[in-house]
Structure formats: C-alpha cells, structure tokens
Amino acid sequence: MPRSPEPMPLRVAVVGTGRVATALAHGIAGLRGQPCAAEDLDVELIGVAGRDEAAAHDLAAACRTSALPLAVATAGADLVVLAVSDDAIPAVAARLAGAGAPVRAGGAAVHVSGATGRDALTPLAAVGWATGCWHPLQAFATRRSRIDPGSLWTVTADPALTRTVTALTARLGGQAHPLADDHRAVYHAAATLAVTSAVAGIAQAQALLSRCGLGDAPTVPALARLVAGSLAGVAEVGPAQGLTGPLVRGDLGTVRRHAAALAEQPPARDLYAASGRAVIPLLAERGLAPEVTAALAGALDGPPGT
Numbered sequence: 001m002p003r004s005p006e007p008m009p010l011r012v013a014v015v016g017t018g019r020v021a022t023a024l025a026h027g028i029a030g031l032r033g034q035p036c037a038a039e040d041l042d043v044e045l046i047g048v049a050g051r052d053e054a055a056a057h058d059l060a061a062a063c064r065t066s067a068l069p070l071a072v073a074t075a076g077a078d079l080v081v082l083a084v085s086d087d088a089i090p091a092v093a094a095r096l097a098g099a100g101a102p103v104r105a106g107g108a109a110v111h112v113s114g115a116t117g118r119d120a121l122t123p124l125a126a127v128g129w130a131t132g133c134w135h136p137l138q139a140f141a142t143r144r145s146r147i148d149p150g151s152l153w154t155v156t157a158d159p160a161l162t163r164t165v166t167a168l169t170a171r172l173g174g175q176a177h178p179l180a181d182d183h184r185a186v187y188h189a190a191a192t193l194a195v196t197s198a199v200a201g202i203a204q205a206q207a208l209l210s211r212c213g214l215g216d217a218p219t220v221p222a223l224a225r226l227v228a229g230s231l232a233g234v235a236e237v238g239p240a241q242g243l244t245g246p247l248v249r250g251d252l253g254t255v256r257r258h259a260a261a262l263a264e265q266p267p268a269r270d271l272y273a274a275s276g277r278a279v280i281p282l283l284a285e286r287g288l289a290p291e292v293t294a295a296l297a298g299a300l301d302g303p304p305g306t
C-alpha cells in the first residue's frame with residue numbers, strides 16, 4: 001500500500017532585520033533538524049527580507065537561509081511575518097501586495113506589533129491573504145536577544161490562521177492566546193506599563209544611590225538583580241503574595257522615614273508614592289487591617305506640607 005505523502009512544512013519568510021526579526025529568524029531557523037512529532041507543525045524558514053539588503057544578507061547567512069528581495073518575500077511563503085517598525089507596517093504590506101510582487105494564493109501574513117491592529121495589513125487582505133497579529137510578550141533589547149521559550153504570545157486572526165500561528169508558537173516553546181482586535185491597545189499599554197514602571201523605578205533609585213555616594217558602585221546591575229529576585233517571587237506566587245517591603249509588613253514608621261527622606265526629591269518622591277498607592281489594594285490580601293492600610297496610604301504622601 002502506498003504511504004501517504006509527508007505533510008509539507010509551513011514555509012515562513014521573515015521581513016525585517018531588526019531585533020525581533022533577528023530573534024524570529026534565529027528561532028525558526030533553529031527548528032531545522034529538530035525532532036518534530038507527527039502532531040507538531042513542521043516549519044521551514046525560506047528566507048529573510050529587509051530594506052537594508054546587506055543586513056538581510058548577514059541575517060540570512062547567520063540563519064543558513066536565503067536573503068529575499070523585499071518585493072518577492074511573499075512568493076514562496078505560506079506565512080510572511082512582518083517584523084518592522086509599527087509605523088512602517090502598512091507601507092511594507094502595500095509593497096508586498098503591490099503590482100509586480102507575486103502574491104501566493106492561500107498565503108497568510110502577520111505582524112508582530114502589540115498595539116497595531118489587523119487593519120495595518122489591509123493591502124494584503126485586499127489581495128486575498130489571511131492576515132493577523134502575532135505578538136510576543138517579551139522584550140527584545142538588542143539584536144542578540146533570542147526568543148524566550150515559555151513566552152506568552154497573543155494572536156488576533158481568523159480561526160485557521162490562529163491555529164497555524166498557535167502551532168508555530170508551540171514549536172518555538174511559547175504559548176499563544178487569542179486576543180480581540182479591540183483589546184490590543186489596552187493589552188499593549190499593560191505590557192508597556194509593566195516594563196516602563198520597572199525601568200523608571202531603577203532609574204530613580206540609581207539617581208538616589210548616586211546622591212548617597214554610591215555613584216561609582218555598579219548600582220544598576222545590583223538594582224536590576226534586586227528587582228529580578230522580587231519578580232521571580234511574583235511570577236511564582238502572584239503580585240499580592242510576592243510583594244516584599246515595608247508596606248506589606250505594615251511598617252508605618254519606615255514608610256514615614258522614606259517619605260520624609262524623599263520629600264525634596266520630587267520625581268523619586270512622586271514615583272514612590274504612586275507605586276505605593278498602586279499596591280495598597282493588594283495589602284488586604286496579605287491580611288493587613290483596613291486601618292493599617294489607610295495609615296500606610298496616608299504616609300506615602302509624606303509629612304504635611306511637602
């Protein structure tokens with residue numbers, strides 16, 4: 001009896017040569033030769049395209065794939081991943097869909113922007129491509145950043161493309177969850193809030209430590225380690241149970257001393273008070289009495305008149 005033919009791999013082209021494109025190209029190329037169970041999606045990186053052709057050649061060589069001219073990135077791909085700056089997505093989609101660019105029937109394209117909707121890919125949808133958003137909830141700080149297995153990804157797409165992208169995410173070690181298009185802005189604001197508030201806290205703390213005479217000490221890596229340790233606990237047991245510090249201990253005297261010490265340092269004082277107020281609702285979950293939390297909340301604003 002003849003054997004049924006092997007299923008064709010999903011042929012993926014990555015557009016862009018920046019931080020996320022580099023991580024994706026390496027991640028997908030890294031699947032080559034990896035054992036793939038029958039129920040897993042087989043994936044092949046067919047090439048990398050970018051407006052900077054030299055950068056595309058370098059990335060393609062590093063990933064042992066082809067550098068594709070931008071206008072034909074869609075030609076042989078089942079899935080084109082646009083990993084370009086948010087504002088460039090519509091223009092790149094128009095270029096890919098435009099006259100002269102061969103567009104494969106049944107193809108699909110996704111962008112990896114968190115805040116941008118599917119409508120940024122309208123030019124490709126208009127020529128019959130399935131379109132969607134596929135966003136890694138991960139920070140890619142440099143072109144050396146790589147996909148973190150275990151990352152959460154969100155997908156905004158029709159059911160068939162959602163299934164494909166979810167299977168691709170699983171091959172990359174991540175977990176994909178559907179996200180409605182009209183939630184994307186709040187979703188991305190949440191991700192930005194989490195990262196920006198941590199970085200803002202470290203920047204303000206570094207300035208305060210410099211004023212304490214620690215300007216020559218490696219305070220930024222030390223603070224980043226301090227935060228990472230705290231966040232490891234939060235990842236394990238959640239924000240309320242993972243919170244450490246004087247607020248959760250109910251140490252009113254310490255909070256008063258902090259607020260007084262920061263009274264003349266407006267940016268640090270304001271951030272200390274705002275972040276403290278934001279965690280006050282968590283204190284009830286740790287069993288602090290309402291009158292204690294009320295006193296702590298009042299102390300965050302510092303001595304009267306500051």
Ligand SMILES: NC(=O)c1ccc[n+]([C@@H]2O[C@H](COP(=O)([O-])OP(=O)(O)OC[C@H]3O[C@@H](n4cnc5c(N)ncnc54)[C@H](OP(=O)(O)O)[C@@H]3O)[C@@H](O)[C@H]2O)c1
Nearest residue numbers: 016017018019020051052083084085086088112113139140
């Ligand atoms: N970085 C993160 O932490 C992160 C996390 C999740 C999602 N994302 C999303 O990933 C996408 C890429 O971000 P990134 O951080 O990788 O940015 P990036 O490192 O700045 O790279 C941007 C890429 O877009 C290309 N590009 C910009 N304008 C273009 C245009 N008009 N035509 C063609 N290519 C153009 C750039 O080409 P040149 O090199 O020629 O300028 C570069 O390859 C964005 O949608 C972003 O929201 C980023």
